[in-house]
Amino acid sequence: MTATPGPPPALEIAGLKKSFGKAEIIRGVDLSIGAGERHAVIGPNGAGKSTLFNLITGRFPPSSGAIRLHGHDISGKAPFEINRMGLSRSFQITNIFPRMTVFENVRCSLLWAQGYRYSFWHMVNRSRDLNEGAEDILEQINLTERRDLPAGVLSYAEQRALEIGITIAGGANVIMLDEPTAGMSHSETDYIVNLIEKVTENKTLVMVEHDMGVVFGLADRISVLVYGEIIATGRPEEVRSNPKVQEAYLGAALEAEH
Amino acid sequence: MTEPDQKHTPPPARTPVRARPAPVTLANALPWILGGLFLLAMPFIFQSNSAITIMNQMAITIIFALSYNMLLGQGGMLSFGHAVYMGVGGFLCVHIMNWGDVFALMPLPVLPVFGGVFGMGLALIVGSFSTRKAGTIFAMISLGVGELIAACSVIIVAFFGGEEGISGDRTYGLPFFGVEFLHQIEVYYLTAFWLMLSALLMFLFSRTPIGRMANAVRDNPERAEFLGYSARWVRFYSFVAAGFFAGIAGGLFAINYEILTEENLNLATSGQILLVTFLGGVGFFFGPILGAILFTLLQTVLSLQTEIWQLYVGVLFLATVMYFPGGLAGVLMMHALPLRLGQAGLLVGPYIRTLVPAVVCALGAASAMEILFHLRHAALGESEMTLFWITFDSHAPLPLAIAAVAAVAGFWLARRSAPAMAEAWHKASTPHGGAA
Numbered sequence: 001m002t003a004t005p006g007p008p009p010a011l012e013i014a015g016l017k018k019s020f021g022k023a024e025i026i027r028g029v030d031l032s033i034g035a036g037e038r039h040a041v042i043g044p045n046g047a048g049k050s051t052l053f054n055l056i057t058g059r060f061p062p063s064s065g066a067i068r069l070h071g072h073d074i075s076g077k078a079p080f081e082i083n084r085m086g087l088s089r090s091f092q093i094t095n096i097f098p099r100m101t102v103f104e105n106v107r108c109s110l111l112w113a114q115g116y117r118y119s120f121w122h123m124v125n126r127s128r129d130l131n132e133g134a135e136d137i138l139e140q141i142n143l144t145e146r147r148d149l150p151a152g153v154l155s156y157a158e159q160r161a162l163e164i165g166i167t168i169a170g171g172a173n174v175i176m177l178d179e180p181t182a183g184m185s186h187s188e189t190d191y192i193v194n195l196i197e198k199v200t201e202n203k204t205l206v207m208v209e210h211d212m213g214v215v216f217g218l219a220d221r222i223s224v225l226v227y228g229e230i231i232a233t234g235r236p237e238e239v240r241s242n243p244k245v246q247e248a249y250l251g252a253a254l255e256a257e258h
Numbered sequence: 259m260t261e262p263d264q265k266h267t268p269p270p271a272r273t274p275v276r277a278r279p280a281p282v283t284l285a286n287a288l289p290w291i292l293g294g295l296f297l298l299a300m301p302f303i304f305q306s307n308s309a310i311t312i313m314n315q316m317a318i319t320i321i322f323a324l325s326y327n328m329l330l331g332q333g334g335m336l337s338f339g340h341a342v343y344m345g346v347g348g349f350l351c352v353h354i355m356n357w358g359d360v361f362a363l364m365p366l367p368v369l370p371v372f373g374g375v376f377g378m379g380l381a382l383i384v385g386s387f388s389t390r391k392a393g394t395i396f397a398m399i400s401l402g403v404g405e406l407i408a409a410c411s412v413i414i415v416a417f418f419g420g421e422e423g424i425s426g427d428r429t430y431g432l433p434f435f436g437v438e439f440l441h442q443i444e445v446y447y448l449t450a451f452w453l454m455l456s457a458l459l460m461f462l463f464s465r466t467p468i469g470r471m472a473n474a475v476r477d478n479p480e481r482a483e484f485l486g487y488s489a490r491w492v493r494f495y496s497f498v499a500a501g502f503f504a505g506i507a508g509g510l511f512a513i514n515y516e517i518l519t520e521e522n523l524n525l526a527t528s529g530q531i532l533l534v535t536f537l538g539g540v541g542f543f544f545g546p547i548l549g550a551i552l553f554t555l556l557q558t559v560l561s562l563q564t565e566i567w568q569l570y571v572g573v574l575f576l577a578t579v580m581y582f583p584g585g586l587a588g589v590l591m592m593h594a595l596p597l598r599l600g601q602a603g604l605l606v607g608p609y610i611r612t613l614v615p616a617v618v619c620a621l622g623a624a625s626a627m628e629i630l631f632h633l634r635h636a637a638l639g640e641s642e643m644t645l646f647w648i649t650f651d652s653h654a655p656l657p658l659a660i661a662a663v664a665a666v667a668g669f670w671l672a673r674r675s676a677p678a679m680a681e682a683w684h685k686a687s688t689p690h691g692g693a694a
């Protein structure tokens with residue numbers, strides 16, 4: 001594989017392990033996600049899906065193993081360094097800026113991506129790209145009406161939408177979403193899935209999702225994480241018919257769907 | 259930098275969106291124009307030298323408090339040692355005043371810049387390690403550094419002048435268009451100029467990318483890191499900027515008082531600016547301005563009336579922390595919504611029914627306090643005292659009893675009408691709450 005010429009995979013993970021104290025939560029994960037692929041990570045509660053996300057995005061340093069983003073080693077790098085390389089993520093537990101307005105939340109997510117860095121010589125009000133970009137995102141996540149409210153007072157579903165807005169605002173080319181539709185109603189889920197589909201066009205998407213309808217509708221490939229190990233990776237129909245997966249997870253999950 | 263830069267490609271063109279007005283509008287500039295006119299006019303309204311001295315002190319405190327709020331309100335950094343940056347800036351400026359050859363070539367209005375740069379330099383050094391973390395660690399480091407520099411003032415005598423401090427003479431500077439700053443009023447306009455400039459710059463700072471990110475890091479440092487920003491460096495830049503403006507305030511202090519002592523950088527002064535800022539309100543840019551005005555008035559006017567003024571300031575601070583955490587600015591801005599809804603009228607009645615007894619309670623309690631203080635501290639045989647233009651015998655039981663009754667009755671009445679007040683607030687802040 002590594003000998004083939006051409007662009008490196010968007011994300012490549014090899015021998016990744018993570019222990020918290022004595023407990024080994026990620027127990028040797030290998031995974032390669034190609035550029036432009038939509039990849040879903042599924043698995044039972046407590047399998048380590050969020051932990052895997054946290055390792056990739058720099059929230060925790062791995063205990064061992066390698067993580068490469070577009071061929072560059074990112075293991076052990078700080079979240080902001082990884083983000084600057086074009087990877088953006090959302091959180092399972094809503095993680096926004098509660099005292100700032102909804103609009104400010106989104107505008108702040110655009111700043112680094114638009115190249116403002118630590119500038120103290122630009123006025124944020126005066127940049128067309130910045131403000132129109134933020135309005136555009138607000139429009140997409142249906143929060144234009146709420147733009148001047150403190151984000152902390154939004155409803156749960158609205159905060160989830162904002163969470164996604166913040167994640168996609170910067171236009172990163174690898175987007176990782178941790179249970180984006182958790183706690184959303186049917187119609188909200190449909191809307192968000194549509195949005196995700198739209199904004200991740202030609203981008204790499206990695207998502208954790210419990211809603212199998214969403215997973216099988218959206219993903220090009222699926223990995224099943226059980227107890228810190230990937231027991232299967234493949235196209236949706238392969239994963240669906242894999243007996244190991246049936247046994248460990250999907251049987252129960254698909255039943256719950258119906 | 260070999261990092262791939264795909265993130266910086268512009269997003270694809272989308273359907274038209276509402277354009278945001280970007281230019282400076284009159285509505286934006288109006289508060290600043292009014293503020294400037296106000297500063298110009300003040301000396302014509304309050305002409306006495308002592309009034310001008312008070313206004314100068316106010317202006318310096320405003321700059322200092324605004325700079326403090328860059329940390330506390332904007333950046334979420336609780337500092338117990340901010341006086342250090344003002345202090346060192348001030349000390350440096352006095353040294354420059356005493357450096358005859360150089361000072362003779364320097365117009366006085368330029369001097370605060372050096373205070374600012376020096377304050378910034380120190381903030382650069384301290385910030386490089388203190389801003390790694392916010393919260394308790396930052397607070398503790400600020401306390402430690404504050405203590406350290408205050409201790410240095412008796413060790414590094416050449417710079418801090420030991421216990422007497424150091425003094426200079428501002429009038430040795432190069433005359434500025436013929437002005438030698440012999441008169442208070444000239445110093446007033448110099449100070450007012452720097453007040454306008456510093457306040458405007460600090461306001462603009464809050465509108466820059468780094469200023470916005472300071473808010474983001476205050477709210478949620480972890481999330482900010484996933485947007486490409488190092489929370490630590492965001493805090494660092496705010497910290498350095500705050501050090502600069504504190505140093506400007508220090509330079510103005512040096513010009514006004516021509517002396518700096520250990521008191522200018524000790525923990526008491528640092529604690530005081532925290533109090534001033536919180537009293538005014540950390541949630542709005544103009545909050546610290548109100549706090550500085552109120553505090554300076556209490557400090558200068560109230561302190562002439564009573565020896566126990568600090569007790570009242572303490573009670574006021576406690577009441578603010580407990581009941582109005584948004585400070586004065588927060589209380590004022592609470593009225594914005596009822597006003598916008600045209601329902602502020604609903605508040606008038608309940609306000610009167612609550613505030614009048616509350617004021618009676620406060621005056622009663624204060625009177626009782628004053629009488630007790632007089633009892634304990636007046637010279638032997640001196641039992642006559644004057645309170646609210648009434649002269650009476652502080653040793654007689656009746657005045658104390660009246661004061662106590664007023665306090666208790668006022669408290670009881672205010673408590674009784676408080677629920678109605680809360681309900682009126684709710685009604686006034688709800689759309690159509692007052693209709694029908």
Ligand SMILES: Nc1ncnc2c1ncn2[C@@H]1O[C@H](COP(=O)(O)OP(=O)(O)OP(=O)(O)O)[C@@H](O)[C@H]1O
Pocket residue numbers: 020025043044045046047048049050051052092
């Ligand atoms: N910071 C941490 N310290 C210690 N243990 C942790 C930490 N983070 C996660 N864990 C543990 O790791 C295990 C996996 O957690 P993780 O959140 O990754 O699961 P998950 O697959 O995302 O589950 P869910 O579907 O419920 O979100 C859990 O047992 C959890 O308690």
Ligand SMILES: [Mg+2]
Pocket residue numbers: 049050051092178
């Ligand atoms: Mg999880």
